[in-house]
Amino acid sequence: MTASLATEPRQRLHPLTPLLKGARALVVIIAALSWQTLGRVGVGWFAAMVVAALVAHVVLSVVSWYFTGYQVVGRELRIHEGLLIRRTRAIPLERLQTVEVVRPLLAQLTGLAELRLEVVGGGKTEAPLAFLTVEEARALRERLLVLAGKASAAAPAEVAEGEPMPVAHPERPIHAVTNRDLLISQVLTPQTLFMPFGVVFVVFQFATEATWSFIGIASTLTAMAGVLLQPVRRILADWNFRLASQDGSLRMRGGLLETRSQTVPLDRLQAITATWPLLWRRRRWLRLRPHVAGVATPTSGDEAGGGRLLPVGDPDTARLVLAEALPGVSLDAIPFTPPSRRARWLHPLAWRVLGAALTDQVVAHREGLLTRQVLVVPYARIQSVRVVRGPLQRRLGLATVYADTAGGPSAAARDRDVSEAWALAATLAERSRAARSVPAQG
Incomplete structure (x- = not known):
């Protein structure tokens, strides 16, 4: 006879938490005050304003730390916080999708880490324990x-009272990206290649001006730094990137100033996007990005920190990684078929690039004139199938078929003949039902 797990006492965060949060807020405080404030009040008053805001933030952080705690109750993680208004968040572990161990630079220097959780239906990271x-x-x-059943075959309810909890099996390394390839890949981006022209333009502009102002120089440097932000963020996020497999999950690690260790259960993997940037094609490089149910998707596309299965790699490496994420699926073997020739009126330049395909396991689509992309969606992850016809499509006798996933991207067979579109939609619906019924039969 098994017994339920005992409730543990409430745990506090590390005592250095208020100081680390205060140091992290220092940059935000300085940025909020801005260069214009420094120019108006002077260095002395500016420093006094920063110190006052920082002290206030640290005091509030100490109070918050004192009343913040966490505990595991059965199969729930409970977060307690609040001084005047006490608040308790209960997170059912059945909804747990991914867990990240994140170590910002200051946390690395002090031997600390932050735990971030992604849950089903969450629009942002839940319960960050920092x-x-x-x-x-x-x-x-x-x-x-x-406890969520994602790291061991043994269910939590099967653990008898007094017996040790089951532990995860050792990791199996899959691939490690070399930092040299990572640096070259980010040099081969439009932001980096056009930066020298921007520097020459700025220098010429200042050389022809009669006066040089501190605020003007600072603003220009800030704008130039913003242009390089995306490639720099990718280098910092994917430095020493390693991918491993463990108990039905993929583990991704990397980072320079902020290290991340992310666990992605394969049963929550909704789709995979393969991207070939224009400047990478000579080297045949590509990157692979997973789409996970319940994980907030970056609003600006493939941003750093959005998670990648492969930041940069050749076709052989991509096949190795894809075989772990979607066994039996190969990008080279997907038989894409182009849309109707009448689609030239809607996509005069890109219509030859568009394509869609159905294999035994997945539906895929291809798009992108300059930056080529292929989206692969397993049939079991399809939630709904839509046939959409816009005004121009109706005049041309065309339709687009969408295979929607749970909170992820939709595979789209664009601009097919109407009869082909309806037949394709029926096939997708049938195959998705059959794929979802396989686990139940097993």
Whole structure:
């Protein structure tokens, strides 16, 4: 006879948490005051304003830390916080999707880490526990994954009282991206290649001006830094990138100033996007990005920190990684078929690039004139199938078929003949029902 897991006492975050949050807020405070404030009030008053705001933030952080705690109750993670208004968030571990151990630079210097959780239906990261010791963060991550049934075959309810919790099996390394390839890949971006022209333009502009102002120089440098932000963020996020497999999950690690360790259960993987940027095609490089149910998607596309299965790699490496994420699926073997020739009126330049395909396991589409992209969606992840006809499509006798996933991207067979579109939609609906019924039969 098994017994339920005992409720543990409430745990506090690490005592250095208020200081680390205060140091992290320093940059935000300075940016909020802006260069214009410095120019108006002078260095002395500007420093006094920064110190006052920082002290106030640290005091509030100490109060918040004192009343913040967490505990595991059965199969729930409960977060307690609040001084005047007490608030408790209960997160059912059945809804747990991914768990990240994140170590910002200051946390690395102090031996601490932050635990971030993604849950089903969450628009943002739930219950960030910042900060814990590295050992505590990793142990809590493993424990939560075990309780959620994502790190071991043994169910939590099968653990008898007094018996040790099941532990995850050792990781199996899959691939590690070399930092040299990562740096070259980000040099081969429009932002980096056109930066020298921007520098020459700025220098020429200042050379022809009669006066040089501190605010003007600072603003220009800030704008130039913003142009390089995306490639720099990708380098920092994917430095020493490693991919491993463990108990039906993929583990991605990387980062320079902020290290991340993310766990993605394969049963929550909705789709994979393969991208070939224009400047990478000579080297045949591509990147692979997963789309996970319940994980907030970056609003600006493939942003750093949105998660990548492969930041940069050749076709052989992509086949290796894809075989772990979607066994039996190969990008080279997908038989894409082009849309109707009448689609030239809607996409005069890109219509030859568009394509869609159905294999035994997935539906895929191809698009992108300059930056080529292929989206692959397993049939079991399809939630609905739509046939859409816009005004111009109706005049041309065309339709687009969408295979929608749960909160992820939709595979689209664009601009097919109407009869072909309806037949394709019926096939997708039938195959998705059959794929979802396979686990139940097993």
